[in-house]
């Protein structure tokens with residue numbers, strides 16, 4: 001790339017609407033999904049729905065985007081090549097630790113109508129197995145004492161809502177866009193729990209006045225790699241330090257429950273506005289994210305770098321179809337108007353897209369926060385129906401092997417998980433495969449007792465884990481039906 005390559009700039013005449021939305025957690029996913037829908041809704045129907053992004057931890061996004069006036073390129077990676085589009089809907093990015101007051105100020109401005117979030121599963125400071133607030137979490141403890149300088153998403157939401165209440169301003173709608181079951185209801189529960197620890201009146205006000213619509217979000221957005229930046233520069237002739245790469249497919253299902261009905265015109269840009277998101281969320285979390293995690297742990301152990309590489313291996317292609325046909329779909333209720341066979345066939349094609357280099361290692365991150373909603377519910381429902389879902393159980397065993405921190409060649413694995421130190425220590429302290437499985441099953445933040453104590457589940461999990469140690473991931477996948 002030539003050293004004097006011009007930097008991407010906000011195009012002349014791009015509209016600059018006032019901030020109507022504050023988004024917490026400005027990662028690649030939101031910039032390739034929600035932000036694009038909002039930009040299209042405004043282009044078609046107008047409205048002041050400009051976005052102020054907030055990074056809760058690091059300054060990287062702001063530092064990359066600011067010299068570009070917060071414009072960035074979204075690159076669609078489809079079968080007929082790469083299609084870049086310049087997105088200009090974000091007009092400021094704040095870095096919360098640098099100036100938490102500025103974040104609270106924009107969240108409590110009367111023009112802000114929606115606060116949306118993609119802070120990842122661990123950003124909710126909750127217990128994945130129960131959905132309750134982890135009141136012992138250091139950020140939660142800090143935020144209960146520091147109304148003017150919170151750290152967590154829950155702290156920012158509640159303290160900003162409190163500022164609005166005290167100033168006589170209507171609350172904003174809280175729009176959760178993370179892959180959590182009934183994400184709006186869950187987040188509402190967490191905010192109410194936190195508010196209740198502060199002040200009963202605040203809790204009551206949020207309970208009656210604010211809304212937390214649940215959403216189902218879907219688009220595969222692998223992390224941008226340095227070579228993506230280079231390739232894009234060569235193609236476009238400008239340097240974008242923070243483009244996002246995404247597949248053509250997208251879906252957003254949203255409960256139409258906004259404070260005072262105030263929202264962008266989402267319907268005209270393909271957002272499905274429904275009364276109950278739950279069946280859509282279950283379908284997506286279990287069919288997509290559940291198999292994504294299964295392929296990530298088993299694929300990683302088998303030496304595959306990406307999801308596309310993993311399903312290009314016929315053994316794993318058979319495995320994932322077996323998971324859908326025999327273990328996941330039989331215990332799933334289809335959302336209205338959806339044929340699950342068509343849905344999972346399409347999922348397979350999405351995984352197989354060779355342009356999407358989505359690393360198994362990336363998806364393997366934060367498994368302790370993902371397992372319950374992605375895999376454990378489906379396993380429990382199979383067991384209740386008298387079936388042992390051996391494929392999903394093998395995936396859980398692969399997660400256990402993965403968090404042990406050593407791969408099949410004896411090399412260390414870079415395990416990224418908020419519980420990684422505890423999980424690795426538990427695994428290391430146990431001697432036999434049985435002891436290791438039992439030690440990890442005792443982690444109550446992940447495994448509810450009803451599942452951990454199920455004898456058939458335990459036996460099958462120990463068998464699977466032993467098999468992974470003795471024979472390896474590929475051989476174990478091979479032993480399953482259909483594979």
Ligand code: CS2
Nearest residue numbers: 217218219220221289292363
């Ligand atoms: C993936 C998701 O990283 C992961 O855990 O399973 O990010 C997945 O790509 C998206 O949910 C797709 O909508």
